[in-house]
Amino acid sequence: MKRFFSSLLTVLALATVLMIWIKLPWFAVLGIAIAIALWLLATRSGRLAREATKLGIAGLPQRWGASSVIVIGIAGVVGVLVAMLAMGEGFKATLDKTGDDSTAILLRAGSQAETNSVITRDQTPLIAALPGIVRAADGKALVSPELSQVVNLVSRNDGGDVNVQFRGVGPQGWAIRPQIKIVQGRKFNPGLREIVIGKGAQTQFRDMEVGKQLKLANQQWTIVGVFEAKDSHDSELWTDADVLGPSYQRQAFQSVTVKLTGKSGFKQLKAALASDPRLKLDVATTRDYYGKQSEGLTKLIKILGSVIGAIMAIGAVFGALNSMYAAVAGRAREIATLRALGFRGLPVVTAVMLETMLLALLGGVLGALIAWLVFNGYTVSTLGNNFSQVVFQFKVSPELAWTGLKWALGIGLVGGLFPALRAARLPVTEALRAA
Known part of the structure; x- marks a missing residue:
């Protein structure tokens, strides 16, 4: 029992150290690396460790089979981890780009998303009269009452049905979002069953060419244009809100998007809403709204990426342990000779650890490179908070690659520790006699 609890405490301590290591900021890791480099250069023990490390690295070609187990195992961990995190990063980046601080969205009080919000038609003129909203040259407020209807389309990838957001926008919807540009065809004409589609929707779903007709709500709709927003709107179909509503027997709107008059506009609008009992509505900048939509996923x-990475990391640690134990056993005579020449325990431990960390670093770089080559910019779609597909691209950022490298070095640290301690405790006389 005593041995069991001792082993359990050791494992928990190593896991704690590994988690702390992974959470360290880059400047802390750089400080540790500089401190180790100075020790290797400026102290006698460090110089001995450096020479022992050179001998170990020089022998890697003769032990490449065992060493490749470490490199490939860690590369797999880092590749999967970075790919998973890149998916979350890409989804978040897409929704973050959708909103900004110059526009705001109004929903029914307590609603978390457009799907469960209702704004009656008699409330829209009241909203348009509120302060804090930009007025166009003709004096009309830049206000877009909108509907969001989920429709079924066919995926290009597997031919299955997927949910897609069919958005009805008001006449000012384009002016409120000037970043949205028509790249093919034209805008829809008000009052007609015409659709413009996002560029992302065109790439992910079938029958999305300009001129084709879609049967939605038992009616024929004509695709007249393609727009590019470079945000989550790229996943949507757009039409006139006054046409979409009657087609789906919707008497009310779900949200109202407005253009704000500078930084003070949001405060003015929020105060005006709070003081008007006829408007029981919540307001948020579109940056905050779409940012919250991405939080859950x-x-x-x-979490999934970290759990999967941790499970794979355990396997990689055992692979590193086996490989390094085998390397230490195969180099028993060499290590014993070093010990006999005056290399004490610390230089030997450091040499084995540095060798393992070098292999781990190679595996980390390889895994991050594979993740970047295969997944960076890869386009997929997934369900958002409105129960419709959001098209986005994987984003392998330098921060994610750095996280993967820290995981790799952490695995190397744990995987090389026990073999290094064994090498330092190797009895000199027995090792030389056995050799």
């Missing part, structure tokens, strides 16, 4: 992906 991003957290889930990060």
Whole structure:
């Protein structure tokens, strides 16, 4: 029992150290690296460790089979981890780009998304009269009452049905979002069953060419244009809100998007809403609204990525342990000779650890490179908070690659520790006699 609890405490301590290591900021890791480099250069023990490390690295070609187990195992961990996190990062980046601080969205009080919000038609003129909203040259407020209807389309990938957001926008919807540009065809004409589609929707779903007709709500709709928003709107179909509503027997709107008059506009609008009992509505900048829409899925992906990475990391640690134990056993005579020449325990431990960390670093770089080559910019779609597909691209950022490298070095640290301690405790006389 005593040995069991001692082993359990050791494992928990190593896991704690590994988690702390992974959470360290880059400047802390850089400080540790500089401190180790100075020790290797400026002290006698460090110089001995450096020479012992050179001998170990020089022998890697003769032990490449065992060493490749470490490199490939860690590359797999880092590749999967970075790919998973890149999916969450890409989804978050897409929704973050959708909103900004110059526009705001109004929903029914207590609603978390457009799907469960209702704004009656008699409330829209009241909203348009509120302060804090930009007026166009003709004096009309830049206000877009909108509907969001989920429709079924066919995926290009597997031919299955997927949910897609069919958005009805008001006449000012284009002016409120000037970043949205028509790249093919034209805008829809008000009052007609015409659709413009996002560029992302065109790439992910079938029958999305300009001129084709879609049967939605038992009616024929004509695709007249393609727009590019470079945000989550790229996943949507757009039409006139006054046409979409009657087609789906919707008497009310779900949200109202407005253009704000500078930084003070949001405060003025929020205060005006609070003081008007006829408007029981919540307001948020579109940056905050779409940022919250990404929180749940991003957290889930990060948790899943970390759990899967941790499970794979355990396998990689055992692979590193086996490989390094075999390397230490195969180099028993060499290590014993070094000990006999005056290399004490610390230089020997450091040499084995540095060798393992070098292999781990190679595996980390390889895994991050594979993740970047295969997944960076890869386009997929997933369900968002409105129960419709959001098209986005994987984003392998330098921060994610750095996280993967820290995981790799952490695995190397744990995987090389026990073989290094064994090498330092190797009895000199027995090792030389056995050799």
